[in-house]
Amino acid sequence: MMRVYRIQDGASSRYVIEREGTWRALEGDLFGAFTEGAEIPSEGQKVLAPVLPSKIVCVGLNYRDHAIEQGKPLPPEPLLFIKPSTSVIGPGDAIAVPTWAGSIHHEAELAIVIGKRASNVPLAKANDYILGLTCVNDVTARDLQNKDGQYTRSKGFDTFAPVGPCIAVGLEGRDLQVRCYVNGNLRQDSRTRELIFTIPELVTYISQMQTLLPGDIISTGTPSGVGPIVPGDTVTIHVEGIGALTNTVVARQ
Ligand code: MG
Numbered sequence: 586m587m588r589v590y591r592i593q594d595g596a597s598s599r600y601v602i603e604r605e606g607t608w609r610a611l612e613g614d615l616f617g618a619f620t621e622g623a624e625i626p627s628e629g630q631k632v633l634a635p636v637l638p639s640k641i642v643c644v645g646l647n648y649r650d651h652a653i654e655q656g657k658p659l660p661p662e663p664l665l666f667i668k669p670s671t672s673v674i675g676p677g678d679a680i681a682v683p684t685w686a687g688s689i690h691h692e693a694e695l696a697i698v699i700g701k702r703a704s705n706v707p708l709a710k711a712n713d714y715i716l717g718l719t720c721v722n723d724v725t726a727r728d729l730q731n732k733d734g735q736y737t738r739s740k741g742f743d744t745f746a747p748v749g750p751c752i753a754v755g756l757e758g759r760d761l762q763v764r765c766y767v768n769g770n771l772r773q774d775s776r777t778r779e780l781i782f783t784i785p786e787l788v789t790y791i792s793q794m795q796t797l798l799p800g801d802i803i804s805t806g807t808p809s810g811v812g813p814i815v816p817g818d819t820v821t822i823h824v825e826g827i828g829a830l831t832n833t834v835v836a837r838q
Contacts, residue, residue, distance in 0.1 A: 588751040588828070589615065589717065593631035601625050603751065616700060616716070616799040634675035634748045635719055636698055636800040641668040641746055642791050643694075643723055645736070647806025648779050654809045663782045663790050666736040668723070668804075672746035676830055680724055681744045681837035682816065687728030689834075691814050692807035693765035693773045693822040696721040697784055698752050703797040711785035714797070717752035720822045720830040721804040722765075724814075742837070748802065753827045758784050762825040763808060767818055775808030 588603040589611065600611035600619075608627045613619030645664040646652040652659050674680070682689045700716030723740065724747070730739035758777055765773035782790070787803050797803070814820050818834040 586753065586755040586826070588753050589635065590630075590751045591633045591635050593633060598633055603627070632676050632750050634673050635750070635752045636748070636802065637673065638670055638800050638802045639798050640670065641673070641696075641721070641802040641804055642795075642797070643668055643740070643804045644782065644787060644806040647781050648775060648808040649781060650775065650779065650809035651807055651811070654811070659781060663787060665791065665794075666740065668746045669741050671743055672741055674744050674747050674832065676747070676749040676832070678747065678832060679744065679835045680722075680747065680814070680820070680832050681742075681835050682724075682814070683726065683742065683837045684816070686726045688726070688813050689815070690725045690727045690811045691765050691767065691772065691820050691822075692723035692725055692811055693763050693824075694721045694723050694804045694807050695758060695761060695763055695777050695824050696748070696805065697758075697788065697803040699788075699797045699799060699801040699803070701799055703788065703792045706789050706792040708785055708789045711788040714788055714792070715784070716799075717754035718756050718758050718824070718827055719748060719752050719802070720750070720824045720827055721802065722747040722820065722822045722830060722832065723804055723807060725811075727811075747822070747830055747832045749830045750828050756826045761827075764823045765810065766821040766823070767812070767814060772812050773808055773810035775810075777805070779808060780805060
């Protein structure tokens with residue numbers, strides 16, 4: 586298992602590979618052929634969102650406990666929506682919440698990073714199209730979601746998709762602990778074995794509808810325990826084997 590980070594490199598960025606705490610330069614193409622180069626110090630680096638996806642395909646109500654919490658019936662097939670690429674931020678960046686919009690919620694999620702162009706992928710081949718796994722905070726303006734009856738506005742604000750801190754490559758996603766902390770207090774704590782639709786099933790289902798491109802993200806849904814975040818809060822999404830994605834909350838100007 587290795588973890589791939591994208592870090593600031595002057596005005597540009599570069600990828601590094603972490604194994605057991607040691608960082609090495611990734612030489613080549615993350616989505617093609619690459620090798621491990623020279624060691625790089627991990628201290629003092631600015632870690633960026635690991636990918637810049639063309640789209641984030643999100644799954645609603647994919648944990649039994651969250652569907653019950655929201656008072657909604659279990660979906661017979663995946664309920665999908667898209668967060669725009671412009672909502673992506675990286676670790677340490679600020680989530681800017683519109684103070685006029687009512688309640689804003691955190692949603693801790695395990696996310697899939699697509700490794701190669703995927704269209705009509707059979708279930709048995711789904712894992713071949715996955716580069717690795719990361720964390721997403723599916724930040725949601727809950728009052729607007731309920732008011733609108735669909736998700737484009739409530740989940741599509743700039744900064745409403747923190748992603749990171751890395752891509753865990755070779756990590757088995759079937760039973761990982763997914764947690765959310767707000768100001769150090771545990772708010773969500775579940776495991777991916779509670780997912781209604783599994784990682785391979787989601788890749789297959791979505792790729793039958795739309796082509797997934799390298800770097801695209803599928804966010805697999807959130808467990809129970811969603812709740813409000815307000816300016817001044819610090820919110821951390823932690824998925825076992827991947828790491829911690831921490832962001833502060835500020836008022837949107
Ligand atoms: Mg969600």
